[in-house]
Amino acid sequence: xxxxxxxxxxxxxxxxxxxxxxxxxxxxxxxxxxxxxxxxxxxxxxxxxxxxxxxxxxxxxxxxxxxxxxxxxxxxxxxxxxxxxxxxxxxxxxxxxxxxxxxxxxxxxxxxxxxxxxxxxxxxxxxxxxxxxxxxxxxxxxxxxxxxxxxxxxxxxxxxxxxxxxxxxxxxxxxxxxxxxxxxxxxxxx
Numbered sequence: 001x002x003x004x005x006x007x008x009x010x011x012x013x014x015x016x017x018x019x020x021x022x023x024x025x026x027x028x029x030x031x032x033x034x035x036x037x038x039x040x041x042x043x044x045x046x047x048x049x050x051x052x053x054x055x056x057x058x059x060x061x062x063x064x065x066x067x068x069x070x071x072x073x074x075x076x077x078x079x080x081x082x083x084x085x086x087x088x089x090x091x092x093x094x095x096x097x098x099x100x101x102x103x104x105x106x107x108x109x110x111x112x113x114x115x116x117x118x119x120x121x122x123x124x125x126x127x128x129x130x131x132x133x134x135x136x137x138x139x140x141x142x143x144x145x146x147x148x149x150x151x152x153x154x155x156x157x158x159x160x161x162x163x164x165x166x167x168x169x170x171x172x173x174x175x176x177x178x179x180x181x182x183x184x185x186x187x188x189x190x
Contacts, residue, residue, distance in 0.1 A: 001043065002043040002044055002045045002046075003043070003044045003045075003085075003087065004041050004042065004043060004044070004087065004088035005041070005042065005043075005044045005047070005055055005056070005085045005086060005087055005088060006039050006040070006041060006055075006056040006085075006086045006087070006088055006093060006100070006103065007039070007040050007041075007042050007047050007053040007054060007055050007056060008037050008038065008039055008040070008053070008054050008056065008095065008138065009037075009038065009040075009052065009053060009054075010051060010052055010053060010054045011052070012036075012037055012038065013037055013054060013138065016032075016033055016036050016037055017033070017125060020127075021126065021127060021128060021182050022124055022125070022126050022141070022182050022183070022185070022186040022189070023124055023125045023126075024123065024124045024186070024189040024190065025096075025122055025123065025124050025125065030096050030122065033095055033096055034094060034095055034096050034097060036095070037095040037096075038095065039056070039093045039094060039095050039100065040053075041088030041090075041093075042088075044085065047136070048136070049136070050136070051135070051136065053136070054127070054136060054137060054138040055085055055136055055137045055138065056085070056086045056100070056104075056137075056138055056140060057083065057084060057085055057086065057107075057137045057138065057139050057140065058083035058084060058085075058086055058103075058104035058105075058107035058108055058139075058140055058142065059081040059082075059083050059126060059139040059140065059141050059142070059179060059183075060081060060082045060083050060104070060105075060107075060108040060120075060141075060142040060143070060144055061080050061081055061082075061123075061141065061142070061143050061144070061183060061190070062080075062082065062112075062114070062118075062143075062144045062146060062151060063143055063144065063145050063146065064145070064146040064147075064148070064149045064163060065149070066165060066166070067149075067163035067164060067165050068080050068163065068164055068165075068166075068169060068187075069082075069151055069161070069162075069163055070160075070161075070162055070163070070164050070169075070176075070180075071153065071158045071159065071160055071161045071162075072158065072159045072160040073157070073158060073177070074157035074158065075177075077175070077176065077177040078160070078172070078175045078176045078177070078180065079176060079177050079179075079180050080164075080169070080176065080180045080183060080184070081139075081141075081179055081180060081183065082108050082111045082112050083104065083107045083108045083111065083142075084107045084110065084111070085107070086100070086103045086104055086107055086140070087103065087106075087107075089103065096122065096140075100140070101120075101122060101142075104122075104140050104142060105120060105142070108142070108144070110154070111153065111154060112151055112152065112153050112154065113151070113152040113153075113154065114144060114146065114150065114151055115148065115150025115151070115152065116146065116147055116148040116150050117147050118144045118145055118146045118147060119144070119145040120142060120143075120144050120145075121142065121143055121145075122140065122141070122142055123141045123142060123143045123190045124141045124186070124189070124190065125138060125139065125140065125141065126138070126139030126140075126141050126179055126182055126183070127139065128178050128179060128182060139179055141183065141190070143190055149163060166187055169184045169187070170184060173185075
């Protein structure tokens, strides 16, 4: 058996969310979606190219004092999100419930160590339909609000760690990966 990840049915999600690339999630929207979208655990290999499912991917943006954490990935693109596929652990998970939030936090913890305390909140949903890879993935966008600017990466292939203000992000937008570009366009909503 291959790696088990969490997925949602694409048609079910789109009927609730629509075709937006980024959807901010105020508390009342989280409550509404919580009861409407079913989360399933499936083998990653089976859903990798199946358009009827969307793989849940944690994408955590780290924020401190009007600046956002950025880095350069091993693929040489800049990014402002940390995380990865949300793995199934055998427990039943409901869409946007606390256990899903903890699984997403674990995905971010595998990539970075945050020094000090931070507030962690779900900010939105992200989907990049034009991108073939991203079309099958639903990003659960979290914001980690740091009290002090301390971040260490565990991935040795990641370089050029720095915090950037909104103006700098917008000015250098074209250097970033697709999901980060969508976030840069929607920072005000986060």
